[in-house]
Amino acid sequence: MLDFTQLGTLQLSIDTIVQAVFYFILGIYAIFSGILYYHWTAYSTDIKMTTYTLVVYAGTTFPLFVIMGILAFIV
Amino acid sequence: MLFEKIKLEPGEQILATVRKHWFIIATELLGSFLMLLLPFFILFLIAIIPNELLLADINIAQYTVLLTFVIAAWTAITLMGAFAIWTHYYLDLWVITDRRVILIDQLRFFSRNVSIFRLERLQDIEFSINGIIATLLNFGTVKAQTASAFESNFKTAGLPDPRGIQSIIQNAMDKRLAVLHNNPRSAETSVVS
Numbered sequence: 554m555l556d557f558t559q560l561g562t563l564q565l566s567i568d569t570i571v572q573a574v575f576y577f578i579l580g581i582y583a584i585f586s587g588i589l590y591y592h593w594t595a596y597s598t599d600i601k602m603t604t605y606t607l608v609v610y611a612g613t614t615f616p617l618f619v620i621m622g623i624l625a626f627i628v
Numbered sequence: 629m630l631f632e633k634i635k636l637e638p639g640e641q642i643l644a645t646v647r648k649h650w651f652i653i654a655t656e657l658l659g660s661f662l663m664l665l666l667p668f669f670i671l672f673l674i675a676i677i678p679n680e681l682l683l684a685d686i687n688i689a690q691y692t693v694l695l696t697f698v699i700a701a702w703t704a705i706t707l708m709g710a711f712a713i714w715t716h717y718y719l720d721l722w723v724i725t726d727r728r729v730i731l732i733d734q735l736r737f738f739s740r741n742v743s744i745f746r747l748e749r750l751q752d753i754e755f756s757i758n759g760i761i762a763t764l765l766n767f768g769t770v771k772a773q774t775a776s777a778f779e780s781n782f783k784t785a786g787l788p789d790p791r792g793i794q795s796i797i798q799n800a801m802d803k804r805l806a807v808l809h810n811n812p813r814s815a816e817t818s819v820v821s
Contacts, residue, residue: 567694571694571697574697574701575697575701578701578704578705581705581708582704582708585708585712588737589711589712589715592715592719592734592737593715593719596719596732596734596740597718597719598645598721598723602718606711606714606715606718610707610711613707614704614707614708617700617701617703617704617707618704620696620700621697621700621701621704624693624696624697624700625697
């Protein structure tokens, strides 16, 4: 039988919360990156600036997510 | 790319593409930069404030991994915000051709306003430069009024060298009117196309 009196309390470890936050931000990042890519490829006037922007975007944000992933799952 | 979507008319030449002044994007990105520094500033404050003054006994060394994760997450979100600002800046532009002016206003990611007015329909173009910084750096608001039945005013703030933009449009309009005066059929063919 399910003990409904236990529903009032919820215990989550810091690790679980950190992993959940990581997945949440990763989801936002994936959606945002798709939107950004679409806008730059569809509406830009200069292919060089488009390439430069997308490379800088990936180069600055992707390593952060690698670090976050390592911290959330390995450390 | 944008120019494939706009579909320039045969023989139409782009005279200038104008984006907002660098000062506009610099001030907006400065906000992102300050947000980037915020967690480090908070850590600095915690480090310099004596433990007696803090409400809780905080030992930062115990939470190094968690703090690194939080700072990395904060930095990633701030960078995404900064790239959104940069995207809105770069994709927001005036394209001045020898036949028309195309205004692309990237309001948000899914809110985009594209206005086109033909030079022969242009009634008035004016600019205003307000403030010390705008005067020193030469940027201001350009406003164009057309003989359209619907929305007849086009206005963009923060454009560089507004006097130059006005001059380019005015010269292009004069040439266009001269061409149309000599060959009125070219107006009909361009409207049909």
